[in-house]
Amino acid sequence: MPGIECCNGVTMAEADAQSRARQLLSAAAGRVTPARLAVLEILLDSATALSHHEIEDAIERRGLDVDRVTLYRVLEWLVERDLAHRIAAEDRVWRFNAADRAHAGEHAHFHCTQCGQIVCLDGPDSAATFALPEGYQPERAEITIHGRCPRCAG
Amino acid sequence: MPGIECCNGVTMAEADAQSRARQLLSAAAGRVTPARLAVLEILLDSATALSHHEIEDAIERRGLDVDRVTLYRVLEWLVERDLAHRIAAEDRVWRFNAADRAHAGEHAHFHCTQCGQIVCLDGPDSAATFALPEGYQPERAEITIHGRCPRCAG
DNA sequence: ACCATCAATGCAATCGAGTTGCATCTTTTA
């Protein structure tokens, strides 16, 4: 739990996320509900992509109670409005990130094979040019680097 | 269904696959069973990566009957022995390829967003060097190009 | 402030890919 304590056990990072979440939700056409606020705040506050379960736990830790189906629908809603983005991992579990942490367009991901964490990498970097066979029309590249995160490599 | 007809409605490609499958299975330590033969033949005969369901259908088309659990276990067995390799797609369904079609080591995949087919791409190509943040230790890159296959782009 | 509207929620049931336990059958080896 990083960040300097602010008040009521809420860190400054969380306070930032709170106001930003409210602002982002107001901007998007749709209702501002406790569930949407909490989920977006949690995503904004996290450096790593979070699974449905991890978000559920974070919600509980805030003393809130959101039905798991509602959580699925909130996440779907956020993704549709580009407030979050969804990552398919090899364990067949979706993970979510606040979209602003993920740089606007394409970006790669890093997956730690030890702790399982997934983080967004800045920029598409050396935009690999792939020699595709004749006739294949590329639209986007999905790139995941597997390895060890700083914490696990240390 | 590509390939020149050979006999009994079996194409030459399938005949090739049959002998190659038998040969590969004998080489690997383990029993040569009808299920393993059929599955490996089907994988060898396919240009695209096949889902569990697609393999099941192909087995039925051959007049064979293999339990779905057995199919899962056969696929697992083939992957463990590097006779096949497994691809995680965004629809959370595993797809399989005969390993010899996939070049030995790392290789990228192409996913057609229209027909859903997944094919292995030759070589890792311009092995993109990613500018990872400090401390991240890359081990392998997983690359999928999304776009239109020749058939769907035409 | 109040209400009416309709989007959002909760709950139970359901789906679908994949897994596990165990009894039975087959391949292989001696």
Added chain:
DNA sequence: TAAAAGATGCAACTCGATTGCATTGATGGT
């Protein structure tokens, strides 16, 4: 050909995710 190891079939199960439907609640207009 028989024993032993290994593979298969079946039923039950796990788990992430989805659907249907009745109820609740956020919001805009009064």
